Amino acid sequence: MIIILKPGVSEQDAKQLVQKIESTGLKPLYMPGVERTVLGAIGDERVLQSLHLDSDPRVDEIKPILSKYKLVSRELNPVDSHVMLGQHLVGGGRFTVIAGPCGVESREQLLGVAEMIQQHPVAALRGGAFKPRTSPYSFQGLGEEGLKLLKEANAKTGLPTVSEVVDAADAELMAQYVDCLQVGARNMQNFRLLEAVGKLGLPILLKRGMSATIEELLLAAEYIVNAGNPNVILCERGIRTFETATRNTLDLNAVAYLKRKTHLPVLVDPSHGTGVRELIAPLSYASAAVGADGIIVETHLNPAEALSDGHQALNAEQFADLITGLRPFVEAAGKTL
Secondary structure, three states: EEEOOOOOOOOHHHHHHHHHHHOOOOEEEEOOOOOEEEEEEOOHHHHHHHHOOHHHEEEEEEEOOOOOOOOOEOOOOOOOOOEEOEEEEEEEOOOOOEEEEOOOHHHHHHHHHHHHHOOOOOOEEEOEEEOOOOOOOOOOOOOOOHHHHHHHHHHHHOOOOEEEEHHHHHHHHHOOOOOOOOHHEEEEOOHHHHHHHHHOOOOEEEOOOOOOOHHHHHHHHHHHHHOOOOOOEEEEEOOOOOOOOOOOOOOHHHHHHHHHHHHHOOEEEEHHHOOOOOOHHHHHHHHHHOOOOEEEEEOOOOOOHHOOOOOOEHHHHHHHHHHHHHHHHHOOOOOOO
16 A cells, blocks of 8 residues: 655654554555655555554555555656666666676676776676576586676776676675676576575666566566565566567567556666667667666677677677667657766
C-alpha cells in the first residue's frame, strides 16, 4: 500500500507512522518529498487495515499497489530513480555509456581498451572475469586474476568497473574488486544469486533473460531490492525469437514500456541484442530515441583476436564513430551524454 501524508506533516510524525507500520511486521518504506511525504507498507493487507491509518489526521490518502512487483513499480515511486556508479550518475537525465571487452583476456588487452574508451564520454569499463559460456570448451574467463586486472585498470584510469557474477558464492569476492556486478541473462532467475547481490551495496546491472517477459525481469529486480539493495539498473539485451538473421531480437518496445512501469534506470545492450557489429550504432541511436538511460557495448583493440564475441565488438575507430553519431540523438531525447 502507498500512504500519502498531508502537506506539512513533520519528519517526526512521518517516522512515528513508519514505526507503527513496522511494529506489525509489515515492511515500511519512507520516501520524503519536497511538498509531502509518502510511506509504503508491504505485507498482508489485512494487517495494514487493522492499523486504521485512513482515519489518522496525518494521512491524506491510501492506495493499493496492484502490480506484482511493488518496490520497483512507479505506483510506489513515480519519480525516476538513479544509481551512482563510482562518481557517475546512471539515470537522472544522463545517458550512460559503458564499454569494454566481453572477457578480460590479459593485462595488455584490458588496459589498452580502458585507455581507448577513456578518450570518450564513457562512464565505466566492462569486462568479464567469469564467463558463462554455452560450450564447456569456450573461454571461461581468468577468474580472480581477471578481477585483479579490473582493479588495476580502475586505479590507472579512474573508470568504475562492471563485471558479471555467475555464482552466489563469488558475490562477496567480486565486491572487493569491482564497482558494479552484472547479473547476466542466463542468471536473471537465479533467485539465490539475486538475493546474494541484494545483500550488497554495490550497483547491480540486471540483464533480461533471453526468454523472459518484462514482468519476469521486473520481478527479478524486485528480489534484489527486497533483499535491501535499491541500486538496480535494468538492461534490455535482446530476446530469442523465431528470427535468425541476428543473434537475438533487440526489444526496444520493452525499453519504452519499462520506462512507464518502473522508476529504475534502463540500459540497452545492442552488442548482444544483435550480434552484428554494423547494427550496433543504429540501434544505439534508437535506444536513446525510445528513452533508454544508456548503452553497454563491447569494444576491443583487435576484435579479430578476441577470445569471446569478437564478431560483435567495436574497434577504436568504430567506437569513436558511435560516440560521435550518438550525441545528437541523446541531446534530442533531452539527456546529457
